[in-house]
Amino acid sequence: MDGDTIADVEWATTAPAASTTASTTTTTTTTAPPEEVRTLAFGGDLLTHLPLVAGAQRYGAAAGVPYDFGPMLAPMTPVLSSVDLALCHLEVPLVGDGQQISGYPSFHAPRELATAIAGAGYDGCSTASNHSLDGGRPAIDATIATFDALGLGHVGTARSPEEDVAPRLYDLDGVAVAHLSYAYGFNGYEPPADAPWIVDRIDPAVIARDAAAARVAGADLVVVSLHWGTEYQHEPDAFQRETAAAVTAIADVDLVIGHHAHVVQPVEQVGGTWVVFGLGNQLSNQADDAKRDGLTVVVTVAGPAGGPMAVRSIEAVPTFVDLGSYEVLPTAATLARPDLDPALRAQLEASQYRTMATVGSAGAQIPLRPVA
Secondary structure, three states, X not given: OOOOOOOOOOOOOEOOOOEEOOOOEEOOOEOOOXXXXXXXXXXXXXXXXXXXXXXXXXXHHHHOOOOOOHHHHHHHHHHHOOOOEEXXXXXXXXXOOOOOOEOOOOOEXXXXXXXXXXXXXXOEEXXXXXXXXXXXXXXXXXXXXXXXXXXXXXXXXXXXXXXHHOOEEEEEOOEEEEEEEEEOXXXXXXXXOOOHHHEOEOOHHHHHXXXXXXXXXXXXXXXXXXXXXXXXXXXXXXXXHHHHHHHHOOOOOOEEEEEOOOOEOOEEEEOOEEEXXXXXXXXXXXXXXXXXXXXXXXXXXXXXXXXOOEEEEEXXXXXXXXXXXXXXXXXXXXXXXXXXXXXXXXXHHHHHHHHHHHHOOOOOOOOEOOOO
């Protein structure tokens, strides 16, 4: 996601000329349809390296549960609770029946991670990633079943061909938002021959099919999450550029949200459609400063009641992982604290500068979201 500031959506009001007869004069005015406005938040990769899992185990011991990721995501709750729909990206599958929790290079995350996702205020996640097949079908089944039990939405992996093609719609008080999710590949793993639908691979023809099906199902806005790019590279690579051009050319696609690079990438318009190329890490144990930076975007969409929605504005919420506590700190809100440790303040100021410089590096004017 080289655009300028996103203009407000305006709806014209027209007034036909008065009609006069011998006895009366009647003026008819056509008023603008009522406008609907909704806000959506999208967060970066959730990546459970084993030191981070050990941190969740320590929090869990204090809470009387095996693992507790809640304190790590809790600082994001004010941001997520301020929007109508909050969606994360689950980079790793949850541990399946009979499997062991593990970290890099083949991840199996504790199922308690989903509890923290819901507790932080997320409504659902994209799940197609290069790690989707790390645990095969048992892990995918466990991930989806856990999400279902918590009332979380999910898209990108599936337990059946019917689940794979069923549109994932979120009803925002009468406004339907569709979410689609695809990945560039799966680290050498391939879907089983008898279940090619288990995870969705990036293919513009498939994305066009799924986006059209979402429209038929009633979607007023279609969001596509793409797991793509070159790891640790801020600049979108050739595959991202080519894919962005193809996906934004699909008439039914309204917004593209990117993951996977583990560093923040730019936000810009491609063919008139907004693309957030990469949100970086939201939660991980990667220690380099740029890999501790993350981006949550808050997107405001608007449109006539009962009609299609369009992106009106995008705001940035830079985040930073504190490796001591693994808390995901929204930088602007944390910097507003008068009692903040000076060393952490310096880290957050540097992180926010890096993130905002990258976000606007293609020329888009993306402001910081005001601190509530």
